[in-house]
Amino acid sequence: MHEWALAESVIKSAVAHAGEQKLRRLKETGVVFGELQDIDREIFSFALEELRAQVPGAAACSFKISVEPAAFRCKACSHEFPLKGLKKTKDESEFIHFVPEMAHTFLKCPKCKSPDFEIIRGRGVSISYIKGEK
Ligand SMILES: [Zn+2]
Numbered sequence: 001m002h003e004w005a006l007a008e009s010v011i012k013s014a015v016a017h018a019g020e021q022k023l024r025r026l027k028e029t030g031v032v033f034g035e036l037q038d039i040d041r042e043i044f045s046f047a048l049e050e051l052r053a054q055v056p057g058a059a060a061c062s063f064k065i066s067v068e069p070a071a072f073r074c075k076a077c078s079h080e081f082p083l084k085g086l087k088k089t090k091d092e093s094e095f096i097h098f099v100p101e102m103a104h105t106f107l108k109c110p111k112c113k114s115p116d117f118e119i120i121r122g123r124g125v126s127i128s129y130i131k132g133e134k
Pocket residue numbers: 074075076077078079109110111112113114
């Protein structure tokens with residue numbers, strides 16, 4: 001259900017952006033979601049296709065989904081590091097996807113081994129661009 005709610009808000013904000021840019025018909029929308037965001041990409045794509053017909057101005061829009069890799073910044077030494085390459089087991093990485101806060105339990109800065117870091121990328125869903133006809 002989470003995917004459907006997200007898809008709906010993505011379509012609505014895409015249409016709002018199109019309105020701001022005086023686009024009459026929305027043709028394409030780029031959607032970026034973070035690697036740590038807990039959504040099923042297939043359900044999300046399906047929801048976008050199903051829901052677009054219900055939103056005026058979005059019926060002909062195609063959605064290009066891309067994934068933003070997660071990135072962390074160590075608070076001790078400012079080193080930035082990705083999630084990839086740090087994964088220990090599949091279970092742990094799955095768990096991090098469900099509960100990003102739990103990343104702190106499993107990850108350490110690869111440079112200074114500090115467990116004190118912040119998530120700087122890889123969360124949330126955003127619109128990267130829109131294309132349409134004026
Ligand atoms: Zn560090």
